[in-house]
Amino acid sequence: MRLINLTFKIYIFFCFLTLIVLGLVNTPVSAQSAKKQDARPNILVIYIDDLHHEKFGFKGDPIIQTPNIDALAEEGITFQNAFAVTAICITSRGNFMTGQYAARTGIYFDGFEKLTQKQAETSFPYLLNEAGYYTGYVGKWHLGPVPEGMFDNDQSFEGQGQFWSEEEKPGVGTHLTDRLGDQAVQMINEAPKDQPFVITVGFKATHVQDGFHPIEPYPASPSTAVLYDTDEMPAPPHSDPEFFRNQPELIRNSLGRKRWEYRLGPPESLNFQRSIRRYYRLVTGIDNQLGKMMKALQQSGRLENTIVVFTADQGMYLGARGLAGKWFGHETSIRIPLIIHDPRLPISKQGAPRDAMVLMTDFHPTILDWGGLHASEEVQGRSLVPILEGDTPENWRTEFFYEHHSFPDQIPRSEGVRTENFKYLRYIDSQPLFEELYDLNADPTEGVNLAENPAYSELLDEMRLKWQQWKEKVR
Template sequence: MGVFVSLITRAEDRPNIIFLFADDQAYDTLGCYGNPDVKTPNIDRIGQSGLIFDRHYNTTAICMASRANVMTGLLEYRTGCNFMHGPMAQSIWEHSYPKRLRSSGYRTAFGGKFGFAIVEDPRKGGSDNKYEHLPLTDFDFWVGGLGQTHYVTAKNKYLAPYAEHYPHSTRAYGAAGVDFISESVKADQPFCLTLFFKAPHRPTTPDPAFDHVYRETHFRKLPNYGREAGRHLAPQSKMGRQYPRFEEWGYHTEESYQSALRTYHQQIHAIDVAVGMLMQALENQGVADNTVIIYSSDNGFFNGSHGLGSKVLPYEEGARVPLMILDPRVPELLRGRRTSAVSGNIDITATIMDLAGLGHTHEMDGRSLMPMVRGKAKRVRDRLPLIQVWGTAGTLAMGVVTEQYKYIFWPYGEGMDPREELFDIQFDPYEMRNLAVMQENHPALQSMKSHYNEELNRWKKNAVPHNDYKPFGTIFDLALSWEEKKTALPKQFE
């Protein structure tokens, strides 16, 4: 799927590439996505001068798996990588975009929370809390950290030199990126900078330099805010930590909600400042006109929607995130557009490969989004699978989303029936009407189940043999009862 040969092949035609990835940033948290309460002028500039993707999803909405997705262009059952499953095999990492770009002459950098381990044999385990399991030597410039990393700059080994001027890590990553850009221009090499910010991931630790930004702001609530707006959802969706975190993280009262949102958005504002540092560096170095900027997040965040906190679940606020691509080389008339076509995190690798003039060395799940950015196509895919194989057995789920509909299957059946959900995203963007219950014979239900079965068949055919992915071909099978398949459940979910 998605094999291409790019027209951009000469080294002198290849743009510089900056890929910026936030951690837990919801889709509605930017001015260019319609939020009137926030101050994100620099990130907004990316969208206002590029292409905004209004229906961009993480195929797995949790940090470890999502980072593996964007680095390789592969779905989770092909990376073999997530919490409760295990690390990535070195043989899979060899096809990642950082490896491919560096071998083709790009100068590469990584900063932030890498988030997954890479080992020769994933059956023997591995940990992103060990530097020997992180690919430091696969980059020319490294300011990445262990595990979840630290907001305190000085506590991150390779970022620590920036601590004096930038004691909070968010701006420190921006400063490191500025240095990398300068070094790359001096070296006269095309460059690819990848920054995976820790912000706004909990524990909430905002940069005090921006304490004033939202001190008096009263943040709005989305129409699906609160417990009442989640009563119609599958009971399985309430069996994980997302349900208690609605109260534990302070979304349940007006005062605590405003406090939580002020802190959350303050962390995103700091990312915006770091983005401004990078954009100014591009101007100062004279390379802004040949540098493509991609901005997204590893998963969304509920912030109280449906009476939930955190992420992971395949509802809109959990899985859908911002995506903007700014290519300054496209004609002016193609800038400042937005699209409702479905795209996924797996498409980012193919997009970066396309920009670098590289074809695929293996069969990726992702597809380049550059035909859309260049105005050559309205869409590059008609659907996308959504995967949830982490946490409790009750919250295991698989879904498929198209431009109009989303179908989710919850297989768990202990003390309850497995559930189906069908939402018309075009007319019900906040997922308040489960059409699978309201209209049992809804005309879209069978077609969405057909799409689902096609995606599941790909899972059965292509899942890696390690890290407990094969059993989910059975667990997510619509034709089998829970009693018939619960023995296939990997032991960590029992």
């Protein structure tokens, strides 16, 4: 009898064990073990303002010190042909958030337009937040009040911001670049461990300081304050007075020239040398903060599953063509640096350049793609994921449209088309019409305008037609 009872107990035990395995009996487990780990990648976007696309060590600049950016480029993917589709802060940020041209969103700069709630709900932070991502923003936002539902952690500021607050004297307190780096590190460390994050860090640098310290357009932090003091800053392309004198009046009287006069001046001048040295210091200051963020990712154990994007809203003339600022459609104004470090890629596909033509509108669908989402049909950009993996689609773009309509009383409105080999720019309000046409292979710095050369009349007509077609297409 005892043997039978023992056998029956063993039988009951194994039946109960079977029910547990089949999930038919609830057993108490900790919430941590029950929660499935989200394997989607973290995404950290470092978004710089007015950053010249060549001011890095890895780009061959013999003076500037950018060891952390150089290391990111060495281990990541560098894009050789990345462009803003409108070179001005607010509009470019609208392109970045929505994946659409300003011709479609209406986010220009004349009335200080803002991102609407409806546009916010199609932005990549909003959509990823709905899909379970922890979303955060640090720094310069510049798209009006932040709409609801975009960020779990909003550390943004409106407008231009100040490198030093009005209560501080330059060199006293904490420089804005350093403060933003500290905020970014804190946000990385505080992001939930069981949830992927997408964090964007919008540095004010390397934008000038408007208004507060007009005689010091590029105030750097104390950590970089003595760098480059003895370095001779080289003359930028087409900075000779004769080149500028040959430009039309609409360029000579533009805001870009007026700001050149008090921010830069001729390359041999003390003002130019001082300003460019300080601009370089701001770049190195950003490099320092990138190093801190990469260290925070490593120490938190998240580096191996975090995609890091380093880019800018547009480029800068820095004295090229006798101009300051950006705005026009020349290469130095519209080219942007772009490095993407994705540790999930095979080693064989890391550390290599990509030549495909990529645009500011491509960030939105790319970031959604990383988060497992697809962009809507309204989005005009395309995901860069296939290109990152080394497979450029056969139908990838070979040309794009450029537009700039802001402040027409100070900056002539312009539109144009850039192909792989040529560029056409049209100043749409000029009387008589002023056009520019460049052979980018023979003349990469755009020094010889071919628009009035009879030998290029057929090409000019072809580019005009492309402009008309693109103007309708981007709406």
